[in-house]
Amino acid sequence: MxxxxxxxxxxxxxxxxxxxxxxxxxxxxTRKERKDRIRFWSFAAVGMVSFLFxxxxxxxxxxxxxxxxxxxxxxxxxxxxxxxASSWKELxxxxxxxxxxxxxxxxxxxxxxxxxxxxxxxxFTKKSPLVLSA
Numbered sequence: 001m002x003x004x005x006x007x008x009x010x011x012x013x014x015x016x017x018x019x020x021x022x023x024x025x026x027x028x029x030t031r032k033e034r035k036d037r038i039r040f041w042s043f044a045a046v047g048m049v050s051f052l053f054x055x056x057x058x059x060x061x062x063x064x065x066x067x068x069x070x071x072x073x074x075x076x077x078x079x080x081x082x083x084x085a086s087s088w089k090e091l092x093x094x095x096x097x098x099x100x101x102x103x104x105x106x107x108x109x110x111x112x113x114x115x116x117x118x119x120x121x122x123x124f125t126k127k128s129p130l131v132l133s134a
Contacts, residue, residue, distance in 0.1 A: 036128050043121035050114035057107040064100035073098055 006025065065071065073095045077084055084091065 036124070040121055040124050043117045043124065047114055047117040047121060050110040050117060053110035054107065054114055057103070057110060061100065061103040061107045064103035068098045068100050070095065070098045070100070 073091065077091055077095070
């Protein structure tokens, strides 16, 4: 469609001021470039904010793991074969009960947002490489 539109603008010579079609085409292209830049930088900003939130929630998740006693139960699992063989169900339930699910979810949300926004920004840059040029 873009090629047909360009052809129509360049071939039209009906009672129009000189270079009107070129000016219209230039305005269309500059608006498209501006829209592309805004999209790219918004994806990049979402990625940066997600990265910062991921760092903060990672620290929160670390303190939640240490406060919940998850690592103590995990060390019991690797301490000796007798404990694991005799009461593996109770140990597994204790591990699941001490796992801080809220902190894990709060960490995974910004990580997925970061990956999504960066993949969108990279794909967008591949489609229109002129986005990064000023």
